[in-house]
Amino acid sequence: MITYRNVHKAFDKPVLSGVSFTVESGEMFALFGPSGTGKSVLLKTTIGLVVPDRGDVEVDGMSVYHGGRSAVDDVRRKSGYVFQHAALFDSLNVYENVAMGIPEDELASLPKRDTAHRVWDVLENVNLDPHEVMAKIPSELSGGMKKRVGIARAIVGRPKILLWDEPTTGLDPINTAAIERLIHRLSTELEVTSILVTHDVEGGLQMCHRVAMLEGGTLRFIGTPAEFRSCPDPVVRAFVDRAAAEAALDMVTESR
Amino acid sequence: MERKLVVAFSLPLQVIRPFAGFGRAAQVTVEHSGALGLLAWQTLVAIVRGRVRYRDVLQQTYIMGIQSLPIVFVTASLAGIVTSQQGGYQIVSTSPRYLLGTLVVQSIVLELGPLLTAIVLVGRIGARITAELGTMVVSEQIDAFKSLGRDPVSVLGAPRIIAGLITMPLLVGFADVVGIAAGIIAANLDAGLGTETFLYGARLFWHNWDLFYGFSKAVVFGFIIPLISVHMGLRTAGGAEGVGLTTTNAVMFMILTLLILDAMFPPLLLQ
Ligand SMILES: Nc1ncnc2c1ncn2[C@@H]1O[C@H](COP(=O)(O)OP(=O)(O)O)[C@@H](O)[C@H]1O
Ligand SMILES: [Mg+2]
Numbered sequence: 001m002i003t004y005r006n007v008h009k010a011f012d013k014p015v016l017s018g019v020s021f022t023v024e025s026g027e028m029f030a031l032f033g034p035s036g037t038g039k040s041v042l043l044k045t046t047i048g049l050v051v052p053d054r055g056d057v058e059v060d061g062m063s064v065y066h067g068g069r070s071a072v073d074d075v076r077r078k079s080g081y082v083f084q085h086a087a088l089f090d091s092l093n094v095y096e097n098v099a100m101g102i103p104e105d106e107l108a109s110l111p112k113r114d115t116a117h118r119v120w121d122v123l124e125n126v127n128l129d130p131h132e133v134m135a136k137i138p139s140e141l142s143g144g145m146k147k148r149v150g151i152a153r154a155i156v157g158r159p160k161i162l163l164w165d166e167p168t169t170g171l172d173p174i175n176t177a178a179i180e181r182l183i184h185r186l187s188t189e190l191e192v193t194s195i196l197v198t199h200d201v202e203g204g205l206q207m208c209h210r211v212a213m214l215e216g217g218t219l220r221f222i223g224t225p226a227e228f229r230s231c232p233d234p235v236v237r238a239f240v241d242r243a244a245a246e247a248a249l250d251m252v253t254e255s256r
Numbered sequence: 257m258e259r260k261l262v263v264a265f266s267l268p269l270q271v272i273r274p275f276a277g278f279g280r281a282a283q284v285t286v287e288h289s290g291a292l293g294l295l296a297w298q299t300l301v302a303i304v305r306g307r308v309r310y311r312d313v314l315q316q317t318y319i320m321g322i323q324s325l326p327i328v329f330v331t332a333s334l335a336g337i338v339t340s341q342q343g344g345y346q347i348v349s350t351s352p353r354y355l356l357g358t359l360v361v362q363s364i365v366l367e368l369g370p371l372l373t374a375i376v377l378v379g380r381i382g383a384r385i386t387a388e389l390g391t392m393v394v395s396e397q398i399d400a401f402k403s404l405g406r407d408p409v410s411v412l413g414a415p416r417i418i419a420g421l422i423t424m425p426l427l428v429g430f431a432d433v434v435g436i437a438a439g440i441i442a443a444n445l446d447a448g449l450g451t452e453t454f455l456y457g458a459r460l461f462w463h464n465w466d467l468f469y470g471f472s473k474a475v476v477f478g479f480i481i482p483l484i485s486v487h488m489g490l491r492t493a494g495g496a497e498g499v500g501l502t503t504t505n506a507v508m509f510m511i512l513t514l515l516i517l518d519a520m521f522p523p524l525l526l527q
Contacts, residue, residue: 044399047402049399073405079403080403081399083396085396087395087400089392089397089401100404103405153400
């Protein structure tokens with residue numbers, strides 16, 4: 001269970017101004033919102049990559065920001081984070097990238113063969129051919145492959161929480177569908193709690209138990225996909241259909 | 257009339273304005289020193305806890321050391337040659353000619369060897385580290401590092417700082433030898449000064465302390481260059497443009513720090 005409690009964060013200007021909600025254990029939760037509203041910032045506060053100015057995040061009842069250094073380490077160990085542009089280490093090959101996902105102390109005590117097995121399995125699990133990609137460096141991979149390696153790296157440490165930052169943005173429709181199927185399968189198979197930040201509203205609505213909309217520093221909507229579809233709020237409507245988007249253009253904050 | 261007055265009154269301001277930068281610079285310096293101290297401390301902790309991988313240090317030492325040899329060779333020879341020629345020009349008629357040996361060796365060992373090598377390393381290593389880590393920040397690789405429970409300072413920062421500490425004294429030793437050799441050759445060709453006479457002059461005023469002095473500089477510079485570049489690299493923000501800006505700032509910061517530290521050595525160690 002992940003609870004955001006009144007999370008505030010400002011950089012040059014306020015980005016998050018009091019975000020509160022709870023994601024239940026095992027739930028798949030989608031977060032929508034216009035670009036630049038702080039979806040990534042919010043996701044990063046979950047594991048201490050961005051520290052809130054005010055407020056707190058609780059994971060399984062434990063405070064991330066009032067439990068000292070070890071609380072942050074704990075939540076990082078529990079979580080897998082899929083970065084928007086994959087964020088693969090460009091000096092390491094695919095094998096080494098994925099192996100980095102195994103916690104440091106575990107990796108040190110794991111026999112080389114077991115590590116190789118685990119990397120192999122997880123690459124197969126994200127529909128990559130281990131033979132083909134293992135020795136490649138990130139710059140030799142296509143966009144879709146990079147994302148898959150990023151996902152492999154996030155799940156190889158057997159997380160209980162998966163945080164997905166726009167895993168399908170910038171992909172062609174076929175890859176988008178494939179990655180979404182993958183997200184859905186992994187989230188159920190691995191029995192994890194997932195928070196999915198995405199612009200693919202239809203995909204999010206189909207996969208997730210609940211969805212929320214971040215806009216203007218707070219949650220503008222939170223509820224089930226059915227509620228989302230029938231919500232009268234024009235900004236929400238804009239995300240449901242393209243025609244409404246034009247109409248709502250003037251209503252959202254100028255922050256693009 | 258009014259306009260003229262305005263111009264007249266604003267003139268002092270125009271003169272002062274560039275210096276207003278000093279106040280801000282002082283503030284920035286204080287902020288940075290704190291962060292640099294913390295980084296040095298974290299590096300020490302990482303070493304003591306055995307979290308720094310020996311292989312990474314070796315790799316960085318290779319990049320900083322072996323790969324810098326050609327450029328250090330060139331700068332050190334030029335330094336030796338120029339000192340020798342200019343010294344020869346000044347000394348020839350007025351003083352004993354063996355003083356040229358003294359001048360070249362002292363200049364190289366005390367000042368030019370450490371400082372020129374350090375400035376070369378700022379360009380070759382400092383800028384590289386800053387840009388490398390800066391790119392990792394803006395492409396979220398540093399975030400990825402942290403999300404996987406790794407500590408960027410132990411894994412990325414410490415090996416570079418340790419490698420700088422190891423490499424710099426070795427490079428300075430190399431630069432000293434090359435610079436002095438080039439000085440001898442130049443003295444020979446230019447002023448017709450024999451190697452024997454040159455070395456006689458060098459030995460006459462030699463103190464072992466000088467070598468220690470030169471190498472103390474090397475150690476301090478070898479520590480401060482990667483320390484500043486790691487620090488600056490990790491606090492990069494704002495995309496590709498940010499990387500460029502941070503790298504430029506880091507280079508300025510390193511060169512200024514080197515010159516200031518260099519100026520602090522004589523009062524501290526040459527009494
Ligand atoms: N490290 C940072 N430093 C300064 N500003 C930042 C930083 N991270 C994010 N921001 C700003 O916060 C806002 C929200 O960013 P982000 O969370 O990436 O938006 P998105 O909803 O598209 O993921 C943007 O205006 C961005 O410029
Ligand atoms: Mg984002």
